[in-house]
Amino acid sequence: MRSASKKLDPTIHDLVPKHEVLSVEEAYTVLKQLGIGPEQLPWLKATDPVARAIGAKPGDIVKITRKSRTGGEIVTYRYVISG
Amino acid sequence: MLSEEMEKYLEERISQLRDQIPDTALQKLKDSAKGYPVELTKEEIDKIVELVVEDYKNSLINPGEAIGIVAAQSIGEPGTQMTLRTFHYAGVRELNVTLGLPRLIEIVDARKVPSTPMMTIYLEDEYKGSKEKATEIARKLEYTKVENVVDYTNIDMASMSIEIHFDGDMLRDKGVSIDDVEKAIKKLKIGEYTIDKPDELTLVITFSNLDNITTLFKARERILSTKIKGVKGIKRAIVKKSGDEYVIITDGSNLEGIIGIKGIDFKRVETNSLHEVESVLGIEAARELISREIKKVLDDQGLDVDVRHIELVSEIMTRTGEVRQIGRHGVTGEKTSVLARAAFEVTVKHLLDASARGDVEEFKGVVENIIIGQPIKLGTGMVELLMTPTSR
Numbered sequence: 319m320r321s322a323s324k325k326l327d328p329t330i331h332d333l334v335p336k337h338e339v340l341s342v343e344e345a346y347t348v349l350k351q352l353g354i355g356p357e358q359l360p361w362l363k364a365t366d367p368v369a370r371a372i373g374a375k376p377g378d379i380v381k382i383t384r385k386s387r388t389g390g391e392i393v394t395y396r397y398v399i400s401g
Numbered sequence: 402m403l404s405e406e407m408e409k410y411l412e413e414r415i416s417q418l419r420d421q422i423p424d425t426a427l428q429k430l431k432d433s434a435k436g437y438p439v440e441l442t443k444e445e446i447d448k449i450v451e452l453v454v455e456d457y458k459n460s461l462i463n464p465g466e467a468i469g470i471v472a473a474q475s476i477g478e479p480g481t482q483m484t485l486r487t488f489h490y491a492g493v494r495e496l497n498v499t500l501g502l503p504r505l506i507e508i509v510d511a512r513k514v515p516s517t518p519m520m521t522i523y524l525e526d527e528y529k530g531s532k533e534k535a536t537e538i539a540r541k542l543e544y545t546k547v548e549n550v551v552d553y554t555n556i557d558m559a560s561m562s563i564e565i566h567f568d569g570d571m572l573r574d575k576g577v578s579i580d581d582v583e584k585a586i587k588k589l590k591i592g593e594y595t596i597d598k599p600d601e602l603t604l605v606i607t608f609s610n611l612d613n614i615t616t617l618f619k620a621r622e623r624i625l626s627t628k629i630k631g632v633k634g635i636k637r638a639i640v641k642k643s644g645d646e647y648v649i650i651t652d653g654s655n656l657e658g659i660i661g662i663k664g665i666d667f668k669r670v671e672t673n674s675l676h677e678v679e680s681v682l683g684i685e686a687a688r689e690l691i692s693r694e695i696k697k698v699l700d701d702q703g704l705d706v707d708v709r710h711i712e713l714v715s716e717i718m719t720r721t722g723e724v725r726q727i728g729r730h731g732v733t734g735e736k737t738s739v740l741a742r743a744a745f746e747v748t749v750k751h752l753l754d755a756s757a758r759g760d761v762e763e764f765k766g767v768v769e770n771i772i773i774g775q776p777i778k779l780g781t782g783m784v785e786l787l788m789t790p791t792s793r
Contacts (some may be wrong), residue, residue, distance in 0.1 A: 326661070330667070332669055334685060335685050335687050337605070346492070360720045360722070361721050362684060363684070363722040366722065368685065382685060386423075387708045388425070388709060389424065390423050390424030390425040391424060391692070392423070396685075401413070
């Protein structure tokens with residue numbers, strides 16, 4: 319990926335919603351609640367600038383809190399994959 | 402209108418519904434209950450809340466609904482009205498912006514570089530109020546090479562020197578002084594030379610160690626293509642008043658390049674280059690940008706499409722963690738079903754490759770089931786139930 323010299327935290331930008339890495343227990347509860355396997359979630363690459371900024375490793379589940387145009391704040395999840 | 406007691410009661414009811422109903426709907430419920438001209442009783446509040454919940458649940462999409470098809474038609478139908486206005490450009494002062502159908506195609510094709518890349522740069526508090534300060538930053542952004550400010554050059558073979566005549570108007574326009582050019586040239590490693598300034602707009606560079614003309618010509622090329630200032634990719638930067646602040650609009654986009662430039666409010670920088678946003682700000686930002694850009698194009702043409710359809714498009718494009726186009730090299734091309742891919746484009750190649758690999762067709766999607774004349778798995782047809790007969 320690009321931009322190794324110029325370090326800037328992408329999470330401050332307006333376009334980027336809040337990302338949080340879930341603990342194993344939380345991730346388990348989420349998957350149980352949705353009744354799906356982790357790979358059925360949308361994916362997030364481990365090389366994604368935001369994933370690197372929050373230190374997400376492949377196998378983690380990231381909770382994303384977006385501002386939705388229709389439903390206020392909504393919560394989605396992404397499964398971190400290598401690549 | 403609500404008495405204090407009832408307001409508390411309503412709050413309590415609403416907090417029970419937090420996980421079932423989105424915040425905006427609850428907020429609207431609260432606002433309209435408060436704004437209602439008649440005072441509401443406890444029973445009435447119960448009834449209202451009950452109706453809201455029922456109404457909300459009724460308007461949810463049913464499991465098995467073909468939302469993709471609905472979205473495709475909802476964007477496609479108004480899209481047909483756009484076709485007549487293909488290649489419509491609207492001038493933002495001196496800049497051209499691709500709008501309408503070409504831009505829409507560009508977004509769903511996820512092109513690496515948009516045909517008219519553009520940035521809107523917002524400035525920090527101390528800069529945004531003054532036009533002079535904004536112009537100063539804008540000039541710093543514009544990518545300027547030596548050749549942009551040169552009128553003509555002469556090569557003197559006898560003394561092995563290059564004479565550069567500058568264009569005074571261009572120098573003023575770009576905000577560059579001869580000293581800046583001299584500084585830029587000095588950073589180059591082109592051998593030993595001396596620089597003379599016979600008049601205001603001329604530089605004479607005399608080389609002492611070059612022996613043939615070819616190297617002299619090469620040296621001229623090197624000098625002319627030297628960057629004086631600016632950010633790569635930004636062809637022009639224009640200051641424009643937007644609301645009560647000055648913003649910079651640029652022709653060309655380089656999100657990474659403007660990081661760290663003083664006075665720029667990076668938090669609010671906008672660009673229409675999807676690929677740059679993906680690599681600098683991540684996939685979620687790209688998702689949001691796709692939604693915004695499609696919405697902008699449609700709104701611009703006066704077409705009213707529900708955002709949910711647009712968000713479905715951006716969601717499917719960013720599902721795998723990278724931006725995929727809607728088409729052969731993206732979403733459609735990665736379908737698991739052989740027949741569905743073959744039905745789209747390059748039929749023979751898909752069928753041939755599939756048979757060579759020994760692929761299995763599972764008949765789970767819509768297209769492949771229609772091809773062989775089977776009911777498709779949609780709506781109530783999605784449920785797979787088999788009766789186990791037992792002996793009486």
